[in-house]
Amino acid sequence: MARHTGLHVPSEISPLRKVCLHRPGEELLNLPPDDLSALLFDDIPFLEVAQQEHDAFADILRGEGVEVVYLEDLVAQVFDAVPGTRERFLDEYLDECGLKGSEMLEAARERLEDIQDNRAFVCKTMAGLTKGEVDLPLSATSTLAALVGDMGSESDLLVPPMPNLYFTRDPFAVVGAGVTLNHMYSRTRRRETLYGKYVFTYHPDYKGVPLWFRRESAFHLEGGDVLNLNEHTLAVGISQRTEPAAIDILAQNLFWGQVPSPIDTIYAFKIPSSRAFMHLDTVFTQIDVDKFTIHPGIMGGLQVFRLRRGAHHGEVEIEELFDRLQNVLATALGLDSVRLIRCGGRDPIAAAREQWNDGSNTLAVSPGTICVYQRNSVTNDILDHEGMHLLVVPSSELSRGRGGPRCMSMPLWRD
Numbered sequence: 001m002a003r004h005t006g007l008h009v010p011s012e013i014s015p016l017r018k019v020c021l022h023r024p025g026e027e028l029l030n031l032p033p034d035d036l037s038a039l040l041f042d043d044i045p046f047l048e049v050a051q052q053e054h055d056a057f058a059d060i061l062r063g064e065g066v067e068v069v070y071l072e073d074l075v076a077q078v079f080d081a082v083p084g085t086r087e088r089f090l091d092e093y094l095d096e097c098g099l100k101g102s103e104m105l106e107a108a109r110e111r112l113e114d115i116q117d118n119r120a121f122v123c124k125t126m127a128g129l130t131k132g133e134v135d136l137p138l139s140a141t142s143t144l145a146a147l148v149g150d151m152g153s154e155s156d157l158l159v160p161p162m163p164n165l166y167f168t169r170d171p172f173a174v175v176g177a178g179v180t181l182n183h184m185y186s187r188t189r190r191r192e193t194l195y196g197k198y199v200f201t202y203h204p205d206y207k208g209v210p211l212w213f214r215r216e217s218a219f220h221l222e223g224g225d226v227l228n229l230n231e232h233t234l235a236v237g238i239s240q241r242t243e244p245a246a247i248d249i250l251a252q253n254l255f256w257g258q259v260p261s262p263i264d265t266i267y268a269f270k271i272p273s274s275r276a277f278m279h280l281d282t283v284f285t286q287i288d289v290d291k292f293t294i295h296p297g298i299m300g301g302l303q304v305f306r307l308r309r310g311a312h313h314g315e316v317e318i319e320e321l322f323d324r325l326q327n328v329l330a331t332a333l334g335l336d337s338v339r340l341i342r343c344g345g346r347d348p349i350a351a352a353r354e355q356w357n358d359g360s361n362t363l364a365v366s367p368g369t370i371c372v373y374q375r376n377s378v379t380n381d382i383l384d385h386e387g388m389h390l391l392v393v394p395s396s397e398l399s400r401g402r403g404g405p406r407c408m409s410m411p412l413w414r415d
Helices: 026-030 047-063 071-081 085-096 102-113 118-127 187-202 244-256 325-333 348-356 377-385
Strands: 016-021 067-070 157-159 172-175 178-181 211-213 226-230 233-238 265-270 284-288 291-294 303-309 316-321 339-342 363-366 369-373 389-393 410-414
Touching: 016 047, 016 071, 016 363, 026 047, 026 118, 047 067, 047 369, 047 389, 067 071, 071 085, 071 118, 071 187, 085 102, 085 118, 085 187, 102 118, 102 157, 172 187, 172 226, 172 410, 178 187, 211 244, 226 284, 226 325, 233 244, 233 325, 244 265, 244 303, 244 316, 265 325, 284 363, 325 339, 339 377, 348 377, 369 377, 377 389
Parallel strands: 016 067, 178 211, 233 265, 291 339, 369 389
Antiparallel strands: 016 410, 172 178, 226 233, 265 303, 284 291, 303 316, 363 369
16 A cells, blocks of 8 residues: 555545544543533443444445544654654643643643653543542642532533544645644634644644644634535535634635645535534535535525635635526536435435434545445435445444544545
């Protein structure tokens, strides 16, 4: 297998050669029922089965000739290779974890510094810390707040976990030869992008790649809203988690940034702002040269804008498009027509149920070969009938996080 360094993702469907995953870890054990909503979960996955399902997903990709790398390994490799990076990371991590009071902060620091192995250290920062895991000094425990069990909050969590990290699509998104390092919508996910910051700044395989967007931005952008249609064309969702102003910044950086980008057109799709439609890739994904899976709920009046590089430096031309979705997508891809395959077919109950379980969220390994969740049987039967080659991922526990195969994967290299 050829080893690919750097980044190269010119489309959604060209043959996948290298992908970044995160195997679910102990962060899923730190999901208290009372904190589920704040941590963006609706239920608690059974970790042992979730790991088995995720391992099956990784093995399916390897079986298709894809090199699988893990986010936790990439970050540990940075700390192994570049002196001082672990210390700088820990400073930033603790600064962003929301701890109140110097004593709790130092107790968390001591607990994490005691971990010698860099990979174990990375995994622990992902898992978070409970109050029972740290040694608080007497002055921090001999208080009325400590005696009644309220040291800063009602939760037993000292540092919240990052249970959404197995959806590696969102914290950063590879576009062409560069990457967007995102500012996440929810505060509970914003620390996730720290890992990408260190990988794309220091890792010998990726350091120095162009940054099309930065985590310090004032506006929200998430990777599930970013789809590479072709080398010159990007689709971005205006959604619950990506703001129009973030797309303006992305367009400026792609069209007029210091590093040249072949992207000269961005299609911005305004989708409903809801939990079920949280990202563009939860309502449609490309599965073949001229085919998309789609949730039928967006086939009506979808607002679409086309942004193009203007004639003068810094100029972006914006045009609202008034056309059917399939015509917009066909124009974007330079095709006469495209076929939209409905999630759940024409059964509204099946469509809603399988949309909730990410029936529209597929990962193309190559044109017409796609990873799908096993549980979406109605949609899978339709896709099979349409001639797609299905790579079926077991999904009873992974699906509880409300993300599908595309959400769980960040391609680093496609042919």
